[in-house]
Amino acid sequence: MSAVSKDPLKRSLLQLECHFTWNLLEQDVDLDNLEEKLDDQTEFFTSNNVLNYNLLSYICHLKNSNVEALRNLQKAEEAAKKNNPDEIDQKSLVTWGNYAWIYYHMERYEEAQTYVSKVENTCKKLSSSAEWKTHLPEIYAEQGWALLKFGRKYFERAKNCFENALKNEPNNPEFNAGYAIATYRLENLSPSAGEDGSSTLKSLKRAVELNPTDTSLMALLALQFQALGRANEGEKYIEEAMQKTPHLPYLLRYAAKFYRKKGEVGKAVKILKKSLEVTPESAFLHHQIGQCYKVMMFQQEKRYLSREEVQNLIQLSIFHFKTATEKNSKFFPAFIDLANMYAKERRYEKAEEAFQKAFQINTLFDDDKQFFYYNYGRFQLCHMKSESEAIKYYLKALKIKEESIGREKSRDSLMKLLGQRIQRGSGNATDFGTLGLVHKLNGEKQEAIKCYEKAIALCPDSEEYLNELCELKLSISN
Template identity: 65%
Template sequence: MSSISKISLKHSLLQLQCHFTWNLRREDVDLDDLEETVGDQIKFFIESNSKNYNLLSYVHHLKNANEEALRSLKKAEEIVERNHPDEIARRSLVTWGNYAWIYYYMERYEEAQSYVSKVVNSCKKLSSTAQWTIQLPEIDAEKGWAFLKFGGIYYKRAKDCFEDALKGDPNNPEFNAGYAIAMYRLENYFHRECEDASLSFKPLKRAVELNPGDTSIVALFALKLQDLNQADEGERYIEEAMQKTPDLPYFLRYAAKFYRRRGDTDKALEIVKKALSVTPNSAFLHHQLALCYRAKLFQLKKSTRYPPQDQVEELIQRAIFHFKKVTDKRPKLYVAHTDLAKMYAEAKRYEEAKAAFQKAFQINNMPDSDKQQCYYYYGNFQRFQMKSESEAIQCYIEALKIENDSYLFHKCRTTLKKLLEQRIQGGSRNATDFGTLGFIHNLNGEKHEAIECYEKAVELCPNNEEYLSALCELQLSVSR
């Protein structure tokens, strides 16, 4: 193939709607874990297998297994031909786009071009105005599902995709389910509080109404009811769904979470273990199991002043074992590292706790909300386990530098203010304590109190440019 026609082919490929043009980056996921997750979903969700095989083909390509990728695409084609013989073109555009890209990377350019032509011709048949691509709700939804699989930084894009899909088919149960899941995950991903906590309620309710047989969505709706202090109503949904799909791991994982949060850890453990017997490598389920053991540990400590040490030790070790499983399988999942760190702290294994926290901080592209939470937890570790107030203060300050209106931002601010006031009342002559308290007062809009603190900081450390600058800005702002 000439260099000109190769450039022309690449230009054509970039116009296609498929996984290769959706900016799904390999560095944002653990490919082995994603391959396993998609494989499990192929096993349990037959109706969506063409989409899962399309995604699996992309994962195989990212793992340099293009022949395996082609086999996955062949399976996707067979499913569409079998289940939708009258809509083959409409439902195969993503598959054919993936074929074209994989053949291109295999340097089989004629086959790549043939699939490009297949997509172009099909688009023209489906829409008289189409040139290269066509706006179809099925493609928007498939894009949304792919974004959901690639993790938290893609959730907003997933929500947007499902919104686009619903414009074309507002009553489609699958599109409504995808939109509800995206909204639910967005709330949890950004640690939404207060009025934001109910944003996913209506989408989840709508999805359940459209397809009450989708027990995974039913379980998420039950969890949302629990969030909104309607746990009895939520349990009714869980119990009904348990009758419908008693062995579906994607339902059981959320049912277990429901009972753990309700305080019934024995029932939660029973359900998680049942789900793990079906999908034994699920990082999500190992995380749930570890959280159950942690909850039992806290219940035991709360129930008696002197809990049996052998039981305490056993629960700690079991929690550590399963948190460690999650960090091994999902090294980019920051919450697994912080949960493991906190459990090491419970075991007084402080060096291992520090190392786990450091691994969390080393995760690339961590969202600000996660980073803020990480600083808060590490600050607590430094304060309560390592007895280092100065290190804790520095962590809380770093958390506050990430300005947002989150629950943790306010908690850090309150904790830090109280801690600094205690130090100053105890006779501290540290300029940093006064400067930091000035910073907190300024955050709270308490400008006169902030000025007093910065004046004291400058008195103790006259040449500190940071304190002088902050003091000058504050004095100017109150004089205007």
């Protein structure tokens, strides 16, 4: 195909609604881990296989395996014929769009054009508008599911997609399920952001009513009840779900999380091991098991049981946290847990290595960085015995303005440490200046002024402290 005809083809491709035009970025996920998850889901959730195979085709393309990408699109077409024989056109639009893009990248331009035309003609047939390009609710929903699978950066967009799908079909079970999951995940990212959790609970209830056989949704509803302090109501859903699908790994992992949070850690481990037998490559499951052993370790320490028993639990948690990081190279919480466990075992070089790997992950959000700074500061204080390094990293967390658990814990730890230094008489101008900055960042201007005045008394020539003091006094007078 000549360059003249190639350009209009590219313009047409950019108009398609499919994974290649949804801005799903390779750097935001661990492709191998996501591929493993999707392979499992094609086995356990056959009704969603069209969506899973379409996304698998895109992943294969990102991994430079276009031939394998085409095989997955063939499987998507077969799944559409089997599961949705009356809606093959609607269910195949994204598949055909992916076909067009993959053939384009393979420089098989005539085949690419064939699929572009197929999409255009089908959209004209389905659309009541004059434009051939149409936003069908099925396409909004498929985009929503793909965005959910690409991680937290995409959750807000996913929620918007499901909202758009629901405008046309408010009682659609699949769209309600997607919307409920997106709202649940968004709330769990920032539980202190002002939501009381009732809207998420309402969405999950609605989704469960419309999807009575979806036990994973039932488990999420149970976890939401638990988060709202209504664990007894939630447990009813967990028990019912486990009766319906006792071997479904996606239910078992949520059930285990429920029982771990309830304090029944031994029961949670049994459930997770059962799930691991079915999906042995799951990084999530290994991380959850590691967390259970970590909780058990702290319980044993409080009971003053033998060092040998505690050491065994440390080893078990390290094994599962390490396995989780090996199976998912972007699993930030697992790296932090692994680092802390190495520190607990006094393997400080290993702890440092895990901390650095955690911070080098290129998908970190501000609250992730704050959580890193808090944990690394604590490591410097408790294990490296460096108060100055601890202060440095706690401050880094505090200077990022987003409210999060990491920021809150860093602020509390920093104020406690500075207070101790001042109380024992080892505090200097820097400590008072730092405490002034902490109060300033907290919006506590009067307390900040007092601290800066004490810092200036100890170091009268400091321009930094004088400037901070003047700025604070001016802000109050204005």
